[in-house]
Amino acid sequence: MAVSCNHSAILFSPSSTAGSSSVTSSSSLIGFPRFQTLRFKSRSVYSKSRVSSPVSALPLRSLEALIFDCDGVILESENLHRQAYNDAFSHFDVRCPPSSSESLDWSLEFYDKFQNLVGGGKPKMRWYFKENGWPTSTIFDSPPQNDDDRAKLIDTLQDWKTERYKEIIKSGSVEPRPGVIRLMDEAKAAGKKLAVCSAATKSSVILCLENLIDIERFQGLDCFLAGDDVKEKKPDPSIYITAAEKLGVSVKDCLVVEDSVIGLQAATKAGMSCVITYTSSTSDQNFNDAIAVYPDLSNVKLKDLETLLQTIVTAA
Numbered sequence: 322m323a324v325s326c327n328h329s330a331i332l333f334s335p336s337s338t339a340g341s342s343s344v345t346s347s348s349s350l351i352g353f354p355r356f357q358t359l360r361f362k363s364r365s366v367y368s369k370s371r372v373s374s375p376v377s378a379l380p381l382r383s384l385e386a387l388i389f390d391c392d393g394v395i396l397e398s399e400n401l402h403r404q405a406y407n408d409a410f411s412h413f414d415v416r417c418p419p420s421s422s423e424s425l426d427w428s429l430e431f432y433d434k435f436q437n438l439v440g441g442g443k444p445k446m447r448w449y450f451k452e453n454g455w456p457t458s459t460i461f462d463s464p465p466q467n468d469d470d471r472a473k474l475i476d477t478l479q480d481w482k483t484e485r486y487k488e489i490i491k492s493g494s495v496e497p498r499p500g501v502i503r504l505m506d507e508a509k510a511a512g513k514k515l516a517v518c519s520a521a522t523k524s525s526v527i528l529c530l531e532n533l534i535d536i537e538r539f540q541g542l543d544c545f546l547a548g549d550d551v552k553e554k555k556p557d558p559s560i561y562i563t564a565a566e567k568l569g570v571s572v573k574d575c576l577v578v579e580d581s582v583i584g585l586q587a588a589t590k591a592g593m594s595c596v597i598t599y600t601s602s603t604s605d606q607n608f609n610d611a612i613a614v615y616p617d618l619s620n621v622k623l624k625d626l627e628t629l630l631q632t633i634v635t636a637a
Contacts, residue, residue, distance in 0.1 A: 382594070384627045385574035386543070387508045388564055391519035391526050393580030393600050395501050396533055402442075403432040405486040409478050417449070417456035419464055425456065433602035437581070440554075442479050447471075486525075490532050497533045498598065500618030505538060507623040514568045516544035518561060518577075520554045523547035544568050556583045558591035565591070576630050578618070582606040594630055596621075 392398040409415070410425040417425045427435070439445045450456060455464040455471060460478075465471045489495065508515050519526045526547045530539040539545075544567045551559040565572045577588035577595040581603045588595035589610050597611045598618050608614050612629050615621055 382573050382630045382633050384513060384576055384623075384630045385570040386514035386516060386565070386568050386576070387504070387623075387626070388516045388518055388544075388561065388575055388577045388588075388593070389501070389505075390577070390579045390584050391517055391529055392521055393584075393603065394578050394598060395497055395517070396495060396529060397498055397600050398529070399432065399436050399600065399602050400429065401489050401495065402436070402486060403427055403429065405482045405489060406442075406445075408485050409482040412481060413458045413460055413478060415456045415458045415478070418454035419457045436602060437606075442482065443475050446475050446478060450475075483525075487528055490528055493532075495533065498617055500621055502534060502538075504618055504621065504623060505534065509541065511623060513623075514543040514570060515541070516546070516564050516568060517542055518544075518546045518564050520548045520560070523549045556586035556590065558587050561588055561591035561593055565593070574630075576626055579611075582608065585611055594633055596626065596629070 389395055407426050410427075415425045416423070435445065435449075439448045450471075455466075455474075457464060458474065460474050461470060465474050505515060517526070517530065526545075527539075530545075544564050546560050546564055546567075548554050548560075551557075551563055553559050561575070561577065562572065565575055568575070572592035573594075575593045577584070577593050578598060579585050579588060579595055580598055580600050585595050585597060585608060594612050595610070597608045597614045599606070599608070599614065599616065612633065
C-alpha cells in the first residue's frame with residue numbers, strides 16, 4: 322500500500338532496520354584528542370518504497386495519541402544550551418586548557434557532535450575537562466586537583482548555566498519550531514490525545530512549554546512526562562510505555578515526533594511508530610526505523626500523519 326504525501330517527507334519501509342553505526346576515532350576537531358565520531362548512513366540509502374502485502378493481512382493502526390519530544394522538536398534548544406554554557410565559561414573566565422589566553426568557547430560545529438555523544442550538562446563538562454585539562458577560573462585560581470574541588474567547579478558552572486538558560490527561554494526571543502503549535506491544535510480539535518515526553522528535568526521542560534506553547538496549551542496536555550518520572554532515560558522505552566498507560570491507549574495507536582536516533586529508538590522499542598523532524602545536529606543520523614522524516618513540521622498536517630500510521634504493515 323503506497324503512501325501519498327504532498328510535502329517533502331522521506332518515507333521508509335517499516336520492515337527496514339537501523340544500520341549499526343560504526344565508530345571511528347577522529348582528531349580533526351579541536352578539543353577532541355580522543356574523540357569518537359559516530360559515522361551514520363547517508364540519507365541517500367534510505368528506501369522510499371513500502372512493503373506490499375495483501376490488504377486482508379493488514380491490521381490497520383489508528384492515530385489515537387500524538388506524542389512530542391520537547392528539546393529539538395518543540396524548540397531547537399541545543400544552540401541555546403551552547404550559548405548558556407559559553408556565557409558561564411565567560412562569566413567565570415574558564416580557561417581550558419589552563420594555558421589558553423581566552424575563556425573557553427564551544428563552537429557550533431563542535432557542540433553539534435559533542436551533544437550527541439555525551440548526555441547531560443555535568444557529564445559534558447567533566448568529560449571535556451578530563452580530556453583537555455582541568456581549567457583555571459575565578460572559582461579556582463589553579464586547576465582543581467581533587468574530586469571534591471572538581472565537583473564544586475562543575476556544580477557551580479552548571480547552576481549558573483541553568484539560570485542563564487532560563488533567562489534565555491523567558492526572554493521572548495525563542496520561538497517554537499515551525500508547525501508545532503498548529504499540529505498540536507489540529508490534534509486537540511480532532512479529539513486526539515496529546516502528550517509531551519522529554520528526557521530533560523521536569524522544571525526545565527515546564528519552563529520551556531509554558532513560554533513556548535503557552536500555559537493554556539500546556540495545561541491542556543493529556544499527559545506530560547519528564548526524565549524525573551522514569552528510572553531509565555531514552556533510548557530506554559520506559560517513558561513512552563508509561564505515557565501510553567497514562568493515556569489509556571495502545572502503543573500501536575500512538576505516533577511519536579522525535580528529532581534524534583536516541584528518541585527514535587525509545588519510541589520503536591516501546592512499539593510505537595515515529596516520525597522525525599531533524600535539526601542541524603541530528604540531520605546525518607540513521608533514521609531508517611522512522612516512518613517519515615521531515616526538516617520541520619511546517620507542511621505536515623494531522624491527516625498526513627493519520628495516513629502514515631494507517632499504512633503501517635504489522636504482523637497479523
